[in-house]
Amino acid sequence: MDSQTKLESLKGMFHPQSVAVIGATNVTERAGYNLVNSLIHGGFSGHIYPVHPRLDTLLGLKVYHSLAEITEPLDLAIIALNERGTVDILKDCGEKGAKGALCFAGGYRETSEQGAALEEQLRDSANRYHVPLIGPNTFGIISNDVNLNATPCPMHLPKGGVSFITQSGGVGLTFLHRAADAGLGINKWICVGNRCTFDFADYLAFLGQDSGTRVIGLMVEGTEKADEMVRAAADIGKPVVVYKVGRTSAVNFASMTHTGSMVGSYQLYHDIFQQYGLFQVTNLLEMIATLKGLAMIESPRSNRIGIVTHTAGPSILAIDELLNRGHSMATLTESTLEGVRKLAGPNPPFIAKNPLDVTAVGWPTEPFGQYLELLAGDPNVDIVLAFYCQQDLLGLPSRELIRVKEKTGKPMVACYASRAALCEPDRELLESKGIPLFTSPEEAAWAIGAVLDWTVRSTGGVSKRSH
Amino acid sequence: MDSQTKLESLKGMFHPQSVAVIGATNVTERAGYNLVNSLIHGGFSGHIYPVHPRLDTLLGLKVYHSLAEITEPLDLAIIALNERGTVDILKDCGEKGAKGALCFAGGYRETSEQGAALEEQLRDSANRYHVPLIGPNTFGIISNDVNLNATPCPMHLPKGGVSFITQSGGVGLTFLHRAADAGLGINKWICVGNRCTFDFADYLAFLGQDSGTRVIGLMVEGTEKADEMVRAAADIGKPVVVYKVGRTSAVNFASMTHTGSMVGSYQLYHDIFQQYGLFQVTNLLEMIATLKGLAMIESPRSNRIGIVTHTAGPSILAIDELLNRGHSMATLTESTLEGVRKLAGPNPPFIAKNPLDVTAVGWPTEPFGQYLELLAGDPNVDIVLAFYCQQDLLGLPSRELIRVKEKTGKPMVACYASRAALCEPDRELLESKGIPLFTSPEEAAWAIGAVLDWTVRSTGGVSKRSH
Numbered sequence: 001m002d003s004q005t006k007l008e009s010l011k012g013m014f015h016p017q018s019v020a021v022i023g024a025t026n027v028t029e030r031a032g033y034n035l036v037n038s039l040i041h042g043g044f045s046g047h048i049y050p051v052h053p054r055l056d057t058l059l060g061l062k063v064y065h066s067l068a069e070i071t072e073p074l075d076l077a078i079i080a081l082n083e084r085g086t087v088d089i090l091k092d093c094g095e096k097g098a099k100g101a102l103c104f105a106g107g108y109r110e111t112s113e114q115g116a117a118l119e120e121q122l123r124d125s126a127n128r129y130h131v132p133l134i135g136p137n138t139f140g141i142i143s144n145d146v147n148l149n150a151t152p153c154p155m156h157l158p159k160g161g162v163s164f165i166t167q168s169g170g171v172g173l174t175f176l177h178r179a180a181d182a183g184l185g186i187n188k189w190i191c192v193g194n195r196c197t198f199d200f201a202d203y204l205a206f207l208g209q210d211s212g213t214r215v216i217g218l219m220v221e222g223t224e225k226a227d228e229m230v231r232a233a234a235d236i237g238k239p240v241v242v243y244k245v246g247r248t249s250a251v252n253f254a255s256m257t258h259t260g261s262m263v264g265s266y267q268l269y270h271d272i273f274q275q276y277g278l279f280q281v282t283n284l285l286e287m288i289a290t291l292k293g294l295a296m297i298e299s300p301r302s303n304r305i306g307i308v309t310h311t312a313g314p315s316i317l318a319i320d321e322l323l324n325r326g327h328s329m330a331t332l333t334e335s336t337l338e339g340v341r342k343l344a345g346p347n348p349p350f351i352a353k354n355p356l357d358v359t360a361v362g363w364p365t366e367p368f369g370q371y372l373e374l375l376a377g378d379p380n381v382d383i384v385l386a387f388y389c390q391q392d393l394l395g396l397p398s399r400e401l402i403r404v405k406e407k408t409g410k411p412m413v414a415c416y417a418s419r420a421a422l423c424e425p426d427r428e429l430l431e432s433k434g435i436p437l438f439t440s441p442e443e444a445a446w447a448i449g450a451v452l453d454w455t456v457r458s459t460g461g462v463s464k465r466s467h
Numbered sequence: 468m469d470s471q472t473k474l475e476s477l478k479g480m481f482h483p484q485s486v487a488v489i490g491a492t493n494v495t496e497r498a499g500y501n502l503v504n505s506l507i508h509g510g511f512s513g514h515i516y517p518v519h520p521r522l523d524t525l526l527g528l529k530v531y532h533s534l535a536e537i538t539e540p541l542d543l544a545i546i547a548l549n550e551r552g553t554v555d556i557l558k559d560c561g562e563k564g565a566k567g568a569l570c571f572a573g574g575y576r577e578t579s580e581q582g583a584a585l586e587e588q589l590r591d592s593a594n595r596y597h598v599p600l601i602g603p604n605t606f607g608i609i610s611n612d613v614n615l616n617a618t619p620c621p622m623h624l625p626k627g628g629v630s631f632i633t634q635s636g637g638v639g640l641t642f643l644h645r646a647a648d649a650g651l652g653i654n655k656w657i658c659v660g661n662r663c664t665f666d667f668a669d670y671l672a673f674l675g676q677d678s679g680t681r682v683i684g685l686m687v688e689g690t691e692k693a694d695e696m697v698r699a700a701a702d703i704g705k706p707v708v709v710y711k712v713g714r715t716s717a718v719n720f721a722s723m724t725h726t727g728s729m730v731g732s733y734q735l736y737h738d739i740f741q742q743y744g745l746f747q748v749t750n751l752l753e754m755i756a757t758l759k760g761l762a763m764i765e766s767p768r769s770n771r772i773g774i775v776t777h778t779a780g781p782s783i784l785a786i787d788e789l790l791n792r793g794h795s796m797a798t799l800t801e802s803t804l805e806g807v808r809k810l811a812g813p814n815p816p817f818i819a820k821n822p823l824d825v826t827a828v829g830w831p832t833e834p835f836g837q838y839l840e841l842l843a844g845d846p847n848v849d850i851v852l853a854f855y856c857q858q859d860l861l862g863l864p865s866r867e868l869i870r871v872k873e874k875t876g877k878p879m880v881a882c883y884a885s886r887a888a889l890c891e892p893d894r895e896l897l898e899s900k901g902i903p904l905f906t907s908p909e910e911a912a913w914a915i916g917a918v919l920d921w922t923v924r925s926t927g928g929v930s931k932r933s934h
Contacts, residue, residue, distance in 0.1 A: 029830045034858060041859075106826065111818070139778070154859045168780020173856050174884040174907055181887050221783065245783055248790040283909040285752050311606070313635020316688065316712055323715040349574070360573065363496045389640050391501060392621045393508075417641040420648050420887065440641055442750040 001132065003205065006198060009132040010206040012099035014143040014188060016075030017046040019150065020067060020098075022089055023080030024050035024058055031104055032080035034152035035140070036061065041156075042142075042149030047072065067092045074098050077131070078140075078150055083107035083115070086136060087122045094129025101126075102150055103135035108194055110137055123196050138193030139169025142176075144186060145212050151191075160185015161214030161295045163207050165200065167192055167221045168245075175217070175284055181420070183431055184292045187212040199225055201232035208236025215294040217287055218242045218278075226269060234276040239294045239454050241279040243287050244269045277457060279450055286446050289438065293447025294454060296436040297383070298411040302459070303452040304330035306381030307355035308372045310388040314415060314441035315355040318385060321445035327452045329354050336378040343370055354381075363391050369400025376408040383411045385448060387441065390418035398426045402433045411451075413437075415444040468599065470672065473665060476599040477673040479566035481610040481655060483542030484513040486617065487534060487565075489556055490547030491517030491525055498571055499547035501619035502607070503528065508623075509609075509616030514539065534559045541565050544598070545607075545617055550574035550582070553603060554589045561596025568593075569617055570602035575661055577604055590663050605660030606636025609643075611653060612679050618658075627652015628681030628762045630674050632667065634659055634688045635712075642684070642751055648887070650898055651759045654679040666692055668699035675703025682761040684754055685709045685745075693736060701743040706761045706921050708746040710754050711736045744924060746917055753913050756905065760914025761921060763903040764850070765878040769926070770919040771797035773848030774822035775839045777855040781882060781908035782822040785852060788912035794919045796821050803845040810837055821848075830858050836867025843875040850878045852915060854908065857885035865893045869900045878918075880904075882911040 001009070019039065023032040032052075036059055039048050048061055049070050055063040064070050067077075067089075077098040079086050083105040093101050108119035119136065126133050134141060140151035144159045153173060157180050164179075166172030169191045179186060188210065190203050200223055207213045216233075218240055223229055233240040247266045273280050279294075281287045305322060307329070309315040319329065332354050340352040349360030356375055361367050368388065376384045384404075388397055396416060405412045414430055414437045416423050427437040438444040468476070486506065490499040499519075503526055506515050515528055516537050522530040531537050534544075534556075544565040546553050550572040560568055575586035586603065593600050601608060607618035611626045620640060624647055631646075633639030636658045646653060655677065657670050667690055674680045683700075685707055690696055700707040714733045740747050746761075748754045772789060774796070776782040786796065799821050807819040816827030823842055828834050835855065843851045851871075855864055863883060872879045881897055881904045883890050894904040905911040 029861070031829065034830075034860075037860065107816070152858070153856070156859070166780075168778065168783070170776070170778025170782075170854065170856055170884060171780035171784065171908070173778070174781060177857070177884050177886050178907060221780070245780075246787055248787050284907050285909065309637070311635065311637025311640070313633075313638035313688070313712075314641060315637075316635070317638065320713055320715055351578070362498065363501075387637065389620070389637055390644070391619070392623070393501075393504065394496070417637060417644050419644050440645060440751050441638070442752065 001197065003202070006132070006202045007206055007209065009100050010198065010202065013076050013134065014141065015146055016099070016148065018049065018072060018074050019044070019046065019076040019078055020049040020051050020070060020074055021078045021080060022051045022067070024052045024055070024063060026055060026058055031152040034154070035078055035080055035150065038149040038151055038154045041154035043147040044149070045146045049074070067096045070096065077101040079103050079105070081105060083118055083136070087118065087125055090122070090125040090129050090131050093131045098131055100132045100134065102138060102140060103133050103193070104138060104140065106137040108136050110194060119194060119196065126197060132197040134190070134198060135193035136196060139172065139191040141191065142186065142189035144188065158183060158185040160187060161212065162186055162217060162291050163188040163210070163213040164217040165190045165192060165203050165207070166219040168219060171219050171284070175219070175287065178284055179288050182288050182292055183427055184288055184295065199223070200229035201225065204229065204232040204236060204240070208238060214238065215291055216240045217291050219245070221245045226272065230272050230276045230278065233278055239279060239450070241281060241287060241290045241294070241450070242273055243281050243284070244273070279453070285443070289443035289446040290450045292436055293450045296431065296434070297413060297447060297451045298434060300382040300411045300452070300455055302382045303327040303456055304380055304382045305385060305448070306330045306375045306378060306383070307385045307387070308368070308375050309355050309357050310368065311359050312355070312357040314387045314417065315357070317441040318445040318448070319355065321442065322449055322452070325449045325453060327449070330378060330380040330382070332375070332378050333380060336374055339374045340371065343367070343374065363394045365395060365397035365400050368397045369404060372400060373404045373407065376404050376410050376412070381410065383413070383448065383452070385413050385415065385444065387415045390416055390423060392422065396423060396426045398430050401430065401435055405433065405435055413444055413448055415439070415441055468664065470669070473599070473669045474673055474676065476567050477665065477669065480543050480601065481608065482613055483566070483615065485516065485539060485541050486511070486513065486543040486545055487516040487518050487537065487541055488545045488547060489518045489534070491519045491522070491530060493522060493525055498619040501621065502545055502547055502617065505616040505618055505621045508621040510614040511616070512613045516541070534563045537563065544568040546570050546572070548572060550585055550603070554585065554592055557589070557592040557596050557598050560598045565598055567599045567601065569605060569607060570600050570660070571605060571607065573604040575603050577661060586661060586663065593664060599664040601657070601665060602660035603663060606639060606658040608658065609653065609656035611655065625650060625652040627654060628679065629653055629684060629758050630655040630677070630680040631684040632657045632659060632670050632674070633686040635686060638686050638751070642686070642754065645751055646755050649755050649759055650894055651755055651762065666690070667696035668692065671696065671699040671703060671707070675705060681705065682758055683707045684758050686712070688712045693739060697739050697743045697745065700745055706746060706917070708748060708754060708757045708761070708917070709740055710748050710751070711740070746920070752910070756910035756913040757917045759903055760917045763898065763901070764880060764914060764918045765901060767849040767878045767919070767922055769849045770794040770923055771847055771849045772852060772915070773797045773842045773845060773850070774852045774854070775835070775842050776822050776824050777835065778826050779822070779824045781854045781884065782824070784908040785912040785915070786822065788909065789916055789919070792916045792920060794916070797845060797847040797849070799842070799845050800847060803841055806841045807838065810834070810841065830861045832862060832864035832867050835864045836871060839867060840871045840874065843871050843877050843879070848877065850880070850915065850919070852880050852882065852911065854882045857883055857890060859889065863890060863893045865897050868897065868902055872900065872902055880911055880915055882906070882908055
């Protein structure tokens with residue numbers, strides 16, 4: 001199958017108008033049941049055809065006894081049979097004209113030589129019957145363009161511009177939960193499994209052309225085709241954030257018996273990622289903050305940062321990260337400094353500078369907003385970062401931040417020291433206005449750092465990246 | 468003041484039976500108001516004496532017009548006056564017999580030469596009137612032994628065995644919020660400010676002897692007495708986790724104008740921390756996970772890990788971190804392997820090994836518990852890690868984990884891929900039974916890694932630490 005055909009196949013599989021779940025069952029703890037449940041809960045916009053030889057209804061849906069019984073066209077076959085049954089059903093899928101299949105079964109090359117031989121049979125069948133496969137040994141896909149949750153996990157996920165490619169279903173699921181907690185909206189999610197038809201490069205090329213995807217996260221254990229993968233990632237013109245597993249060689253074994261691929265030398269991957277300008281992270285928390293920054297912070301003109309902070313310490317952590325990446329604090333104009341001094345009055349309790357530490361102002365949000373407006377209005381400031389410490393019994397300066405952002409038009413990021421639940425309404429408000437909120441200075445810095453790296457690169461400058 | 472006197476002073480200041488808030492005010496946005504509010508909200512077990520020259524009542528409390536008006540003994544003076552007023556009031560504090568004072572005002576050596584001169588006056592007054600100071604330029608202290616929240620931020624914090632020393636009030640506050648979200652219980656919290664009477668070494672020595680403190684977190688921007696601090700940390704026989712700010716030299720300036728101390732060479736600090744066996748972290752998220760592990764995971768006999776996992780990927784991330792620190796996966800006995808094979812039945816859908824990947828079992832929690840019991844019961848397993856992926860519509864295996872922990876008596880850690888709010892009841896249940904819960908594999912690994920490092924060190928072994 002050539003690259004263009006693969007791309008077209010993936011477009012079809014991620015925008016199906018109809019899906020069949022082969023191996024649907026009323027045993028609530030099995031994948032075949034939960035896949036149907038996920039499709040219903042997710043509000044899939046197309047038709048759902050559960051398939052089981054003997055059941056008549058499932059979760060309120062008519063059950064079809066075979067694929068042949070479905071009279072309408074079928075776009076995507078979701079196969080929740082065992083490893084042998086999956087091979088056998090591909091003929092039916094082909095005859096039904098399915099544009100592609102998701103194969104959940106494990107038991108192929110990740111387990112044994114016999115498994116590898118069976119995977120060859122699967123590949124042969126897929127080719128013979130013209131049914132491209134995602135998997136086998138996949139945990140599924142999500143395509144929020146059509147509200148398709150084709151995983152065995154019903155979930156409520158915020159929608160957004162981030163797509164995620166994962167080699168591990170469990171790590172990918174963990175990502176989804178943590179991303180939802182962070183308010184990071186997802187567009188597509190792909191668990192690649194054993195990569196029988198499509199490899200990383202194919203998925204990356206697809207997401208590169210996909211209009212719903214602005215930013216891509218990539219979790220890799222290992223692949224024999226690392227070069228191809230990295231070239232594809234570098235070619236698509238969208239930011240790609242990669243998390244490579246496996247610093248220790250002992251992990252290779254565990255990984256091999258899991259996805260059937262050696263994880264390879266960590267250093268080798270690190271170097272090649274760096275060479276091709278991919279963003280690298282070392283844990284899921286950094287992955288989420290980085291993606292959130294790239295997806296939600298508006299592009300600044302350049303990389304000069306202005307900070308107003310309610311207490312100095314958090315801003316120092318952020319500045320440390322940002323300067324370490326080669327970005328710079330804006331040099332405020334004399335007019336801005338004068339404005340700050342004028343606002344602060346005689347005997348000002350702080351120094352007019354950037355970062356502007358207004359600790360002495362206390363909790364009133366109005367002066368905080370006034371100082372923020374002065375700083376954000378400075379022509380030397382390209383991006384604004386506001387730190388504030390919540391006091392349980394007083395409010396947050398979110399409305400001031402929104403006002404200043406709307407007035408100055410500058411990209412803005414908020415970082416509140418607050419309990420997650422306490423600032424959740426403010427997070428939703430701020431993010432609806434394009435101001436992402438973080439609750440630790442490091443996360444804010446990872447997010448801004450990535451955006452500034454991308455800005456510098458896109459505008460032809462040179463960014464010094466630390467890792 | 469000699470070391471022993473300092474220790475006794477700190478004991479008194481952290482266990483006061485009465486506190487005065489000098490500079491109490493009815494202006495709700497000022498520190499003097501919020502300090503009184505924090506004391507009341509926190510349920511301080513002693514007497515609270517707000518002091519203001521003209522007010523009569525505040526937040527339902529009688530207000531005293533001067534310290535002299537208070538007829539009962541006074542243990543702790545909380546001073547929310549400006550930098551000049553703070554100097555002047557120390558005489559009254561001394562005459563009243565206060566055991567110590569918290570000085571919130573900034574404007575001393577962190578701002579200017581005049582400020583530094585004023586700080587000298589403050590120091591002289593403290594010595595003359597025998598009133599040891601925390602601060603100036605502190606954000607306060609918390610001592611949950613007596614429900615004392617002497618910060619301007621009313622907060623509801625879980626109680627526990629972790630104490631935190633911070634050079635930055637804002638970073639310390641952020642820590643408190645994130646710790647509360649993670650269910651990490653706090654015992655004492657100290658914002659050191661300009662370290663007029665007490666330095667890091669004094670606070671560390673105090674917490675070393677403090678029965679409520681099991682584990683210590685330390686956030687440092689910089690100090691001229693790094694050697695003293697590190698020796699104190701190494702001497703106290705409790706785990707100390709340190710977060711040193713300032714990889715870039717430019718941060719030195721921002722830090723100097725904040726706490727009046729140069730941050731110093733990052734590499735130098737790194738090396739000396741490593742030499743003295745302190746735990747080092749590079750962000751607050753890692754700090755919290757590490758402290759949570761050290762505070763909540765029971766001490767294992769040795770460092771051989773057993774893992775049962777609902778999907779392989781997360782376990783690989785954890786194993787990578789743990790092997791990288793020099794720990795090892797337990798070699799299961801033949802009897803355990805036989806038990807696993809017997810339970811799995813003919814044609815087992817997974818390999819009997821450690822980590823035990825039971826993906827094929829699906830979501831039923833009962834078999835998950837049975838496999839966990841087999842693994843935890845293995846004599847070669849010292850500590851147990853259980854990974855599980857939540858399915859929104861099905862339960863979590865928390866009761867199985869608790870049952871197995873109670874039966875085997877082995878330390879256990881849970882890691883659930885789940886939304887924070889969704890698994891919150893399970894977190895509380897598990898943690899009440901001594902099983903800390905994490906929601907990402909890296910956090911679980913940081914926590915376990917620290918405990919195993921500490922175990923190896925305490926039992927005389929050699930741990931290879933990665934950073």
